[in-house]
Amino acid sequence: MKSSTIYDVAQAAGVATSTVSRAFSNPDRVGAATREHVLEVARRLGYQPNPLARALVSRRTRTVAMVVSDITNPHFFELIRGAEMRAKASGYTLVLVNAEESPRIELEQIHRLTRSVDGFLLAASRQPVEDLLQLAAGHRVVVINRRVPGLASVVLEHAEGCRQMVGHLASLGHTSVVYLAGPRSSWMAASRWAAIRGAAAELGLRAQRMGPFAPTVASGGAAADAALTTGATAAIAHNDLLAIGVLRRLADRGVQVPSDVSVVGFDDIFAADLCTPALTTLGGAHADVGRAAVEILLTSMEQSRDQPPELTVPSDLRLRKSTGVPGAPADQPGS
Amino acid sequence: MKSSTIYDVAQAAGVATSTVSRAFSNPDRVGAATREHVLEVARRLGYQPNPLARALVSRRTRTVAMVVSDITNPHFFELIRGAEMRAKASGYTLVLVNAEESPRIELEQIHRLTRSVDGFLLAASRQPVEDLLQLAAGHRVVVINRRVPGLASVVLEHAEGCRQMVGHLASLGHTSVVYLAGPRSSWMAASRWAAIRGAAAELGLRAQRMGPFAPTVASGGAAADAALTTGATAAIAHNDLLAIGVLRRLADRGVQVPSDVSVVGFDDIFAADLCTPALTTLGGAHADVGRAAVEILLTSMEQSRDQPPELTVPSDLRLRKSTGVPGAPADQPGS
DNA sequence: CAACAAATGGCAACCGATTGCCGTCCGCGG
DNA sequence: CCGCGGACGGCAATCGGTTGCCATTTGTTG
Incomplete structure (x- = not known):
């Protein structure tokens, strides 16, 4: 079952290897009749060009x-x-x-x-x-x-997204937000913080940054605690994983979301829509x-x-249940 | 910045290419002194073996x-x-x-x-x-x-898992379960159904199968409706995605989980723990x-x-909130 | 000290393609 | 009828390594 090479095809078709090669990769270079014949023989032999050999000389690995x-x-x-x-x-x-x-x-x-x-x-x-x-x-x-x-x-896009996010929080009545930053070496973390800070300044909100935190659910605990110490009523987590971790920790500590603290994330991962409360987040394609x-x-x-x-x-900013008016009475389920 | 080849190294080190090659891929085949020298030269030249060329002859692509x-x-x-x-x-x-x-x-x-x-x-x-x-x-x-x-x-492992699953449902008092099957061509779907049916028979439960359904959230709606028509009090979805879709649809239709219907899934995906109610599912590493x-x-x-x-x-079966005693009063949140 | 084997390095064929260049054959215009 | 150019096919070098085999050196043994 050794697979056939260009040589086998050439021999079987009674042409040179170069002709076989060209029949495949440069069809105009060989006569129509010859090409048909070569292709036919190749098909019959189940010839499959070897990508490695091809890449070696062509320098294209595809x-x-x-x-x-x-x-x-x-x-x-x-x-x-x-x-x-x-x-x-x-x-x-x-x-x-x-x-x-x-x-x-x-x-x-x-x-x-x-x-x-x-x-x-x-x-x-x-x-x-x-x-x-x-x-x-x-x-x-x-x-x-x-x-x-x-x-x-x-x-x-996230600069405009951050602006919308902060705008959304401002419109709900928040006056102080905290950004729970991602890894120090993350360009995104820096860029988001800049956008958030800028938007907050424009809108007259206080913005702080805590962290950096690993962008994982596990880090959410520490992030939540850090957020609470700032007294901010809204926390913007570096991503949804972190946000979900934050939600968990807040629930454990008896902090109501969104009435006590609003939480937003980034990415709109699948789970963002499923957690409780559903996470407001900046999503995209x-x-x-x-x-x-x-x-x-x-x-x-x-x-x-x-x-x-x-x-x-x-x-686009996907509004869900984790953001709301600060201090508003908690949703009564079923009401 | 053309990267150097084995030839460059050979020339620079004053040896044959075969020696260079062997210094790398068959170290025992060359003298220690020569090997060191070759390796040193190679390092100096920043030589990096070309995996394609290597694979072409060795037939190992790694x-x-x-x-x-x-x-x-x-x-x-x-x-x-x-x-x-x-x-x-x-x-x-x-x-x-x-x-x-x-x-x-x-x-x-x-x-x-x-x-x-x-x-x-x-x-x-x-x-x-x-x-x-x-x-x-x-x-x-x-x-x-x-x-x-x-x-x-x-x-x-899933045969024993299915058994546990059915056992769990039986112990809660369920007497009729429905398996919401995965794709027809899925071996898993067939295998799980066999295990579920077997376990149900052993334990004296009624087991039915509906479907096949695509293993996606979107299919969960149809699956939920199908499950309800069977009158079963417990639905075993082919996977967590389907189960989550089912939960959604049931919530929309006002069916209480788990008091009206219990739902279980497979895979324990990340979201399974986050959805409401949290999904009982067969997880594993x-x-x-x-x-x-x-x-x-x-x-x-x-x-x-x-x-x-x-x-x-x-x-292992991960018990969460989506399974319970059929007909039991719904959890009062906060109680 | 001769003889022989092991260790070591080199030569060259090979993996399976691609491609520059050359030769042949053909049709065509002059 | 001769010459010219284009179409087509083949030869052989090349990509960057690996490896079987041979030659040389060195060490070992009788």
Whole structure:
């Protein structure tokens, strides 16, 4: 059952290997009759071109790598899903790499894969800017949910989203909000905090930042406690996982959400709509982000642009039950 | 910045390429002094072996493909995560393929990847047995959450789990259960129904099956309605997504869970603990399943066993709020 | 000290494609 | 009838390694 090669086909068809090769990858270069014949023989032999051999000389592997900072976070699934679909649609293969929140692992893996993929999707990269730039000098790179001057990137809109979020809280009567920050090396965390602080200043709210916290449910306990010490009536968690952890801790401590404290998150992960109370959060088409990132990578292989594209995918604030008027009486279930 | 090859190293070190090659892949074959020298030169030149070239001749790509029937299902995330970690630990790369619930796509993709990966992990494959066997004749394959005679497999224990589940319901006083089945081509669906029916018979319960339903939240509505028509007081959904959909629909229809109807699911996805009421479900270490599958694949490359291993990862029933005594007064929140 | 084996390094074929360049054959215009 | 250019097919080098086999050196043994 050894699979057949271009040589087998060439021999069986009575032509040279170059002709077989061209019949597949450069059809106009061979006569119509010959091409038909070769293709027919190839089909009969069940010939399947070997991607490795092809890649070795053509330097195109038709593979892209997606590096995520933490595969545990359900939010990335959407990203991955979108990327996988777009890649598959163009006959590309997606390899998945989990950086486990470690810049070192991230770098190591990228290094390891350079020769075997055509480009990298770096989702929520924890890499310092200079390292990213250096990386991009040697490889095709699209960063996701991070903006780096000079690099192609796709981010889910969040500046305007943060503004809306703070506006929403202000309109409910909150006067003091706390941002429960994500990891120190997270560009998103910095960017969100800037937007929140800006919006708060505009609207005359007090804004504080606590943290950093790991963007996990487990960290939510500490984050909730920190939030309470600030006296703020609204907590903006770095992401939904953290927010859900916060909700849990608040429930344990007997703090009512949203009457005592409002809580909002980011990402609108599947569970955000299911937890109690349902989480107000900034959602968006994450799959589109992944899709767009692959798209950019693929087109950048055809023609290299002068200006690397910076895409923004729209987001929207999804109001649910975890935000409300501060001090308002708790919902009576059934009322 | 063209990366250096084995030739560059050989020249710089004043040895033959074969020596360089062996210094890396067969260290005992060269003298210690030479090896050190070559390695030193290689390091200085930043030499990195080209995996493609290596794979072309060695026929080992150090890559495994994971094919999932539906990447949308969060349950697979854990599987993927475990697989990725185990693969990375051995210096292997994980490529991810979404079969989109289509056996055709599944087959197509496997075909496409045969030459570029060392083996396949088939998670919840929808492939007919004969196709799987044929596939396994040509490739290294481990099936996940499916048992196929003659194939290596890893499944999360569920027969005993179903028994416990039915036992749990029986002990609460239920006398009639309905299984809301998964896709027709799902081995799991068939296997679970068999276990449920068996356990029900043993315990003197009435068991019915409805469906098949797509294992998604969206299908939960239809599933819930179907369940209600049976008059059963307990519904066992094919997975948590379906169960969550069922809970939603029941809430919409004003049916109390668990007092009117108990609901249980499978997988214990993250959201299962967050929905209202929290879902009783059969959970387990899904990441271990993925890990084990890769493990089996990798060891099967070293020595091919006579008997393909069939692993079972333990599961456990996680009791939460969606199951209870039928007809018992609803929980008064706050009481 | 001769003879022989083990250790070590090099030569060159090979994995399975792609591709630049050349030769042949054909049709066509002059 | 000769010459020219385009279409088509083949030769062989190349991508970057691996590996079987041979040659040389070195150490060992009788």
